[in-house]
Amino acid sequence: MGTTTPIATTRSVTGMPTGRLAVWWVIGSEIVIFGGLLMCYLMFRLKYPYWAMYSVHTNTFAGALNTFVLLTSSLFIVLAHYYAERKEELKAFGLIWATIFGGLTFLVIKGIEWTTEITNGFTITSSMFWSFYYTAAGLHALHVIAGMCLMAWISMDVLQKKNMHRVELIGIYWHFVDIVWIFLFPLLYIAK
Amino acid sequence: MAGHVDSHDHDAHTDSDGHGPAFYIKIWAILLVLFLISVAGPEISHHKAVILVTAFGIAIVKAYMVAVNFMHIKHEKKYIAYIMFAMLGAVFLFYIAVSTDVQMTSGSNWENASAKAVIEQHKDFQEHIEHE
Numbered sequence: 001m002g003t004t005t006p007i008a009t010t011r012s013v014t015g016m017p018t019g020r021l022a023v024w025w026v027i028g029s030e031i032v033i034f035g036g037l038l039m040c041y042l043m044f045r046l047k048y049p050y051w052a053m054y055s056v057h058t059n060t061f062a063g064a065l066n067t068f069v070l071l072t073s074s075l076f077i078v079l080a081h082y083y084a085e086r087k088e089e090l091k092a093f094g095l096i097w098a099t100i101f102g103g104l105t106f107l108v109i110k111g112i113e114w115t116t117e118i119t120n121g122f123t124i125t126s127s128m129f130w131s132f133y134y135t136a137a138g139l140h141a142l143h144v145i146a147g148m149c150l151m152a153w154i155s156m157d158v159l160q161k162k163n164m165h166r167v168e169l170i171g172i173y174w175h176f177v178d179i180v181w182i183f184l185f186p187l188l189y190i191a192k
Numbered sequence: 193m194a195g196h197v198d199s200h201d202h203d204a205h206t207d208s209d210g211h212g213p214a215f216y217i218k219i220w221a222i223l224l225v226l227f228l229i230s231v232a233g234p235e236i237s238h239h240k241a242v243i244l245v246t247a248f249g250i251a252i253v254k255a256y257m258v259a260v261n262f263m264h265i266k267h268e269k270k271y272i273a274y275i276m277f278a279m280l281g282a283v284f285l286f287y288i289a290v291s292t293d294v295q296m297t298s299g300s301n302w303e304n305a306s307a308k309a310v311i312e313q314h315k316d317f318q319e320h321i322e323h324e
Contacts, residue, residue, distance in 0.1 A: 016269050024272050028279045035283030043287070043294040047307070050314035064231050071227065075220040078262045079213055175262045179255045186247035190234050 023169045027176045030143075034180050037139070041132045041187060054129035056192050057122060062113040063189035066106050067181060073102025074178045077151075077171040084167035089158050092167055096155040099174065103148040110141055133188055140184060143177050211264075219261045226250050226257075 014021055045051055080095035114134075124134040150170050157163045233246025259265045265273055293299075297308045 014269070014271075016272075020268075021272075024268070024275065028275050031276065031279040032282055035280065036286060039283055039287045039290075040294075043291050047295045047297075048311065048314070050311075050317045053314075053317055060231070064227075067227055068224070071220060071223050074258060074262055075216055078216050082211070082213060082216070172263050175258050178262075179258050182251050182254050182258070186230060186251050190230065190247040191243060192234070 017165065019165070019169055020172070023172050027172065030176060030180075034136075034139070034183075037132075037136055038183060038187060041136065044128060044132070045187075045191070048128075051127075051129045052192055054122075054127055055188065057117065057120070058133065058189050058192075059113050059116070060189045060192075062109050063185050066109050067185050069102050069106050069109070070178045070181050073099045073106075074175050076102060077167075077174045081168045081171045084158060084164045087161060087164065089161050089164075092164070093155050093158050096151050096158065096167065096170075100148050100151050100155075103144050103151075106144055107141060110137065136184055137188065140177070140180055143180070147174050147177055211261075216262070219257060223254055223257060226254050230254075 076095045076099040080092045080099065083089075083091040083095065122130050124131055147170065150173070154163070154166045154170050158167060227250075230247050230250040233250075234243045236242070265276070297304045297311065
């Protein structure tokens with residue numbers, strides 16, 4: 001084993017690599033964060049059905065387009081993992097950057113959507129519905145940005161055939177970000 | 193000292209399980225079809241049952257498909273799934289514990305006057321939704 005390889009990469013008392021276990025723990029924590037937020041939203045939404053008059057202003061087309069973009073980016077990162085396993089670094093590198101581009105597209109669509117909503121007077125302080133909307137979607141967007149930064153960093157290693165297993169780790173995280181959106185989409189855009 | 197494991201210990205499963213590009217593209221295509229149904233369902237019918245099944249029911253199926261086929265949770269150690277279910281359990285426990293207080297406007301020794309006032313203020317709209 002090379003002296004530069006982090007010990008945590010290969011050592012484990014749990015029967016699995018420590019890095020991967022750490023990612024699953026992060027996801028476990030995220031389930032509580034997003035789950036708590038969405039449950040709060042659900043409680044208030046059920047209490048105040050008139051929130052439908054606010055949610056009617058969310059842009060279903062933009063939400064649907066973003067769902068498509070995230071699902072497709074999930075495909076790209078799982079394929080990147082597949083090629084990283086086979087040490088095909090160029091294909092893995094290209095697919096990681098395709099995923100980053102997916103994240104960027106998601107943020108651009110979100111940016112356009114939010115600009116339109118804010119211009120129309122729907123801000124985070126307009127009502128409880130809009131507070132939940134911007135908090136949940138904003139927190140999710142922050143996770144997209146974090147994932148994109150990590151992927152860009154990992155892609156540099158991939159190009160040098162170093163730490164290829166990290167493609168799988170960032171993939172697990174990215175799929176979770178996708179799953180969160182799978183639930184945000186019907187809650188904020190479909191249930192009108 | 194802790195033992196060493198292969199960082200791709202579960203990856204040996206990938207070939208035998210047929211997890212190649214064609215498989216992932218197939219899963220992605222199924223997810224897209226489910227996504228289209230989840231958008232089209234509530235557009236076709238505004239009935240609550242239709243929205244619940246097409247939008248939220250399908251969201252659960254999609255999340256399961258991503259977790260199993262893209263995140264490979266089935267190939268992880270069993271305790272990973274247990275941890276995830278424990279976290280989900282904590283979220284549902286939170287809902288069960290808090291929802292009665294949040295969703296009600298009054299109890300045996302308390303009353304949320306401001307919530308009642310807001311609901312009263314939007315009574316017409318609420319009745320309109322219920323009729324739909």
